[in-house]
Amino acid sequence: MADVIVTVPVTSGEEDRLFGRYLDSFIERCAQELVRACEDAPFLMVRSDPSVSGAVKVVIFQEQGAASDFSQGWTQARRRWTQGAA
Numbered sequence: 001m002a003d004v005i006v007t008v009p010v011t012s013g014e015e016d017r018l019f020g021r022y023l024d025s026f027i028e029r030c031a032q033e034l035v036r037a038c039e040d041a042p043f044l045m046v047r048s049d050p051s052v053s054g055a056v057k058v059v060i061f062q063e064q065g066a067a068s069d070f071s072q073g074w075t076q077a078r079r080r081w082t083q084g085a086a
Contacts, residue, residue, distance in 0.1 A: 003060050004067040008074060011054040015081070019057055022077045026070055044070075 010016045023046065030043065045060040061067040 003062065004064050006059045006061065006067050006071050008057040008059065009051065009053065009055075010057055015078075016055065018077065018081050019074075022074055023059075026073060030066065 008019065010019050027044075043062065044066065047058045047060075049056045049058060059067075059070060061070070
């Protein structure tokens with residue numbers, strides 16, 4: 001099974017906190033799937049790499065569907081946050 005990698009640029013401390021809250025809520029929503037998982041591979045892995053404009057969060061999934069759900073949800077959460085900050 002190939003890893004599915006989602007790269008998320010995070011440009012500020014506030015956006016980094018938003019990402020952390022979103023990640024926590026995503027994992028909570030997926031808790032049932034995590035309980036049913038039979039494989040030894042983790043549901044997702046996250047690492048943070050430094051970048052010129054802040055950081056890049058690299059989220060690695062085992063399933064395309066979970067990666068797509070995460071990406072769509074993050075896009076919506078970030079859009080709401082950006083519109084609220086403007």
